[in-house]
Amino acid sequence: MARPNSSHRPKRIDLSQLGQSGDIAVLAADGFQAPDLTSIAGAAEQAGYRTQIVSPNKSLVSGRSETGEEMNFVVDLAPGEKSVEQFAGLLLPSGGAHLDLLLQDQDARLLIKEFISSGRAICALGDAVSVLAEASGKTGVTGDAALALKGDLFASGGETARADAGALFVQTLTPVKEAA
Secondary structure, eight states: OOOTTGGGSOOOOOGGGTTSSEEEEEEOOTTEEHHHHHHHHHHHHHTTEEEEEEOSSSSEEEEEOTTSOEEEEEOOBOTTSSOGGGEEEEEEOOOHHHHHHHHHOHHHHHHHHHHHHHTOEEEEETTHHHHHHHHHTOOSOOSSEEEEETTEEEEEOSTTHHHHHHHHHHHHOOOOOOOO
């Protein structure tokens, strides 16, 4: 006998599948909004992607939870340590302090521009939308979330903008196999 509402249960993450579809770069510095990472990482992991924290920080980067608590994440790579072609996409979480730190780092700014030039999917949330718009050379772009896809920039606002952008971001990723 089937359980009621069992079809509404989210798909389980198969740990053996993580990374088989490729890696997603999460560009972050201290003060980023951790829920932006965790919400998209869950959907990405269900699709077989693995998130990698790319940061100018050397070993740990701290994010903020919805309640303002500090959460530490292990840094996987520094900007420029891995080529853009080795990633399926880029996630830019929100957080004004972290964006200021990223914009001060030349390698982080270059990484964003390389992703834009490559046409790979980029998801920017909250105040990261303006950073993505500026790096893309687009003016008048506002919203709660934005996607850059193949040179075009799409922004939206509203209650579900972040969740919608995150889901669309994961759907538009192209699987990438890591070069040996």
